[in-house]
Amino acid sequence: MSKVVTFNRTGAPDVLEITHMTVAAPASHEVQIRVKAIGINRAEVMYRTGQYVIEPQFPARLGYEAAGIVEAVGTDVTDFAPGDRVSVIPSFMFSEYGMYAERVNAPVHAVVKHPENLSFEEAAASWMMFVTAYGALIEYGNLQAGQYVAIGAASSSVGIAAMQIANMVGAYPIALSRTRSKNALLMNAGASAVIATTEQDVTEELNKLTHGAGVNIVFDPVGGPDVAKLASGMAKDGVYFQYGALDERNLSIPVMDILGKHLLFRGYELFEITTNPEKMARAKAFVYDGLRSGKLKPVIDKVFSFDDIVQAHRYMESNNQTGKIIVTL
CATH class of the missing domain: 3.90.180.10 (Medium-chain alcohol dehydrogenases, catalytic domain)
Incomplete structure (x- = not known):
């Protein structure tokens, strides 16, 4: 029993x-x-x-x-x-x-x-949090050293996993949090910078932190109308991954940002990785190596x-x- x-x-x-x-x-x-x-x-x-x-x-x-x-x-x-x-x-x-x-x-x-x-x-x-973040950032996003990734709901387990993976490959994770109250915690968790989305101009801060280049990837479980601010701070050929619906309202995306910067917006879920044997094998190997080395914790x-x-x-x-x-x- x-x-x-x-x-x-x-x-x-x-x-x-x-x-x-x-x-x-x-x-x-x-x-x-x-x-x-x-x-x-x-x-x-x-x-x-x-x-x-x-x-x-x-x-x-x-x-x-x-x-x-x-x-x-x-x-x-x-x-x-x-x-x-x-x-x-x-x-x-x-x-x-x-x-x-x-x-x-x-x-x-x-x-x-x-x-x-x-x-x-x-x-x-x-495994859930690291494989979820791996799938978007590495398997599909091909995040590279020196690139920037903005991470929504950054204090969640998946958000923290995404920051660690970004650091593991030499990228710069920018944590998004509603207020400044978690700034110190997020910096200690691996963020290269934190933006308080209800207290700061998100687009302005993204452009400032990336020296005008914009973020290459947005990894976000929130969505909603405020996505417009993220889109305006994305780099040319940038990719936005939505993996949740904490804000159930429709996305708001400036059409000129999409056209002018060739942005890609896509839904993403963990099962895209875990139900595909080849992708699952790559995810297991990546996460296992990170956990064994201590780069992922x-x-x-x-x-x-x-x-x-x-x-x-x-x-x-x-x-x-x-x-x-x-x-x-």
Whole structure:
């Protein structure tokens, strides 16, 4: 038997329940993991509240990220063995698998060995945020040394990951935050500069920081009408990646900036990387090397126990975190 988090209706964090379920032996191409730590993600809050890309099927399970020890493997699994320390990368839907449990089965394509220098908490905090940022900045954006990247919601776990990746390749990460209150924190997290978007002229600051050249990439989960200010501060052939919708209003983009600078605006999501075997392999190698070398290091904001999963979700909804929220078993 395994403790498992489920919910039977959408709503506030209180709908989450801890129950006991029997865990089947891993099927073909599955790995069974004794979970030591779980990473909490915004997608799980959206799924719990009925605002995700799929509707929950009750009783519903959830959870994209976990780290632990392999207990068993299914047939045709050759890359993992009992005793391996592994992490799970989001590359499945909640209707298929859920990582909020003491013991889980995970699809082998979503499992990765993590470096020995990581704790289970750090491992559970790493893969979603670093692979998400890697996909936009490196796989699609081809970010190069000396270029500039503006990072929206920079104090989020993915924002911090993007800053570390930019620094890893020699680029300049410019953190975007609503106010100056997080300036010191963001500079310590790796920002080369911080712009307070409600207190400063965003376009003017971007042009000043880039010496008039503009930013090559914008990596933003916010969107909305204020994108116009970012567009005016982008470089020729610049690319804007929107990977969330914290502002659900439509983007506002100056047409002359698009035409005059040949700007590209595109939606981006993690599954573009994790459901493509070749891209996933490149992402795993890049992130693994960064974690092993210490150039990439997850920032953990707060740790909860498994029995406090409701409180962990409440904290996620407070939007007060800087970095990753972790639940341990």
